[in-house]
Amino acid sequence: MQNPEQHLADELERRINGTQNSEHELGELAGIAQGLKNLPRPEANAHAKENCTKQLLEHSPNVVRWYKNKQILAWAAAIFLMFTIAGGGAVSASRDSMPGEVLYPVKRLYEDAQMILTVSPSGKAERYLIISERRLKEFMASMNLGVIQPEVLSSMLEANRRAISLAGDIPDSKRELIFAEISSLCSLQGTTLSQCCLMPEDTALVRAAIAECLSCQNCVPVH
Amino acid sequence: MNGHWSQSLDQAKAAEYCQLYYEAVYRYIAYRIPSKEDSEDLASDVFLRALKSNCDTPVSALGWLYKIAENLIIDFYRKRGTRQRIIQDRDEDELPDAPVTHFDPDLKMDLTAALGSLSGEHYQVVIMRFIEGYSIEEVAAAIGKSEGATKALQFRALTKLRGILREEQHAKS
Numbered sequence: 001m002q003n004p005e006q007h008l009a010d011e012l013e014r015r016i017n018g019t020q021n022s023e024h025e026l027g028e029l030a031g032i033a034q035g036l037k038n039l040p041r042p043e044a045n046a047h048a049k050e051n052c053t054k055q056l057l058e059h060s061p062n063v064v065r066w067y068k069n070k071q072i073l074a075w076a077a078a079i080f081l082m083f084t085i086a087g088g089g090a091v092s093a094s095r096d097s098m099p100g101e102v103l104y105p106v107k108r109l110y111e112d113a114q115m116i117l118t119v120s121p122s123g124k125a126e127r128y129l130i131i132s133e134r135r136l137k138e139f140m141a142s143m144n145l146g147v148i149q150p151e152v153l154s155s156m157l158e159a160n161r162r163a164i165s166l167a168g169d170i171p172d173s174k175r176e177l178i179f180a181e182i183s184s185l186c187s188l189q190g191t192t193l194s195q196c197c198l199m200p201e202d203t204a205l206v207r208a209a210i211a212e213c214l215s216c217q218n219c220v221p222v223h
Numbered sequence: 224m225n226g227h228w229s230q231s232l233d234q235a236k237a238a239e240y241c242q243l244y245y246e247a248v249y250r251y252i253a254y255r256i257p258s259k260e261d262s263e264d265l266a267s268d269v270f271l272r273a274l275k276s277n278c279d280t281p282v283s284a285l286g287w288l289y290k291i292a293e294n295l296i297i298d299f300y301r302k303r304g305t306r307q308r309i310i311q312d313r314d315e316d317e318l319p320d321a322p323v324t325h326f327d328p329d330l331k332m333d334l335t336a337a338l339g340s341l342s343g344e345h346y347q348v349v350i351m352r353f354i355e356g357y358s359i360e361e362v363a364a365a366i367g368k369s370e371g372a373t374k375a376l377q378f379r380a381l382t383k384l385r386g387i388l389r390e391e392q393h394a395k396s
Contacts, residue, residue: 006371009378013359029381032388035334036353042253045263049245052267056238056274 098141099149122174125166129178129185132159136189143196153209160186160216186216237274244285245270251292251350255339256299265295286365289347337387345380352377 008026015030091110094103111131118124135156142149160182167178190213193206249266256262269291276291341349344366351362363373 005375005378009371009374012378012381013374029378029385032334032381032384033353036338036349036384037356039335039338039354041354042250042259042262044246044249044253044266045259048249048263048267049241052245052270053238053241055267056241056270057234059234059271059274 099138099152100142100147121166121169122178125163125170125178126181128159128163128166129181132156132163132189133185135159136192140192140196148205150205153205156189157209157212160189160213164216182216186213189213234274237270240273240284240288241270244288247285247355248288248292250354251289251347252296254335254350254354255296255342255346261299265292265299268295283365283367285351286347286367289350289365293343293347333388333391334384337384337391340387341380341383344376345383348373348376349380349384
């Protein structure tokens with residue numbers, strides 16, 4: 001059913017169009033409409049119109065900034081999301097990857113990125129210790145499969161060295177704690193590596209690593 | 224009123240629409256801006272702004288130009304720190320109810336002033352319908368509403384105009 005206002009609006013339209021006699025209230029509105037039709041029209045200056053047209057033609061090309069183009073923004077957002085989701089998934093999946101696996105480089109890259117984002121010396125030292133511990137696990141896992149990974153071992157030792165180097169720059173309150181962590185980790189690494197059954201050709205490499213770990217085990221804060 | 228602008232408006236197309244719609248846009252502005260020079264400047268700004276902007280969906284060219292003009296008029300009064308005489312939200316009950324009797328040519332100034340007091344869609348409908356002479360169907364297409372809604376808008380706009388005229392008549396008497 002038509003509402004009263006719509007009915008009046010339709011009625012008015014009929015009266016404006018002259019299909020019904022105007023009377024009373026609607027007649028008044030139709031009269032106003034007629035008055036509007038008879039109003040004098042403001043005349044635009046022809047010169048102003050030509051000037052406007054000229055201005056438009058001389059206007060410098062409409063350079064659409066990429067950030068104002070919704071289509072480009074939509075694509076950029078989609079690509080960003082795709083990379084974020086795919087990247088996040090790859091990082092997550094690479095967490096347990098082992099040397100030689102497809103996702104292992106992703107894991108190492110993620111570690112590098114985390115290291116760059118860590119600012120404080122103590123934070124960096126702790127992160128090196130985490131990496132070093134991770135390398136030990138990877139080395140042992142490879143060993144159990146009969147594969148020696150010299151690069152993983154040297155990476156572990158390098159992480160230890162960097163942690164020790166950074167520990168010297170850490171304020172007193174935290175320095176001893178970091179050194180204690182280094183000692184503990186080196187001790188664990190030395191012990192774990194000592195228990196390996198090695199092939200004769202690999203023995204020298206691992207022995208050198210054990211020796212370095214055991215020397216680190218006794219490292220002390222430098223005052 | 225068949226012009227439709229798509230996403231990218233090139234200069235030639237803008238100039239073509241300027242030739243087609245400049246007068247209509249100027250009239251839309253002129254009833255509400257007293258100065259002829261200001262009205263001309265604003266009318267030019269409407270086309271320049273249309274050229275610079277990106278419009279995603281095709282819309283009625285004149286309807287879109289009117290919307291730009293409406294915004295420019297609001298900006299114009301805002302910058303000047305003066306308020307436009309807008310009576311759009313006035314309660315109908317507050318208006319005097321004596322019948323409006325002055326539509327003779329001598330009193331056209333009253334109607335012109337009252338028309339300038341409208342704003343937004345009411346003004347747009349009145350201008351398109353009674354000044355530019357478009358049909359209800361064409362106005363509905365331009366403002367993106369149904370014919371029924373457009374008729375209702377027209378009804379409310381005229382009722383508002385009547386209220387303004389009654390008030391002026393009342394003040395004079």
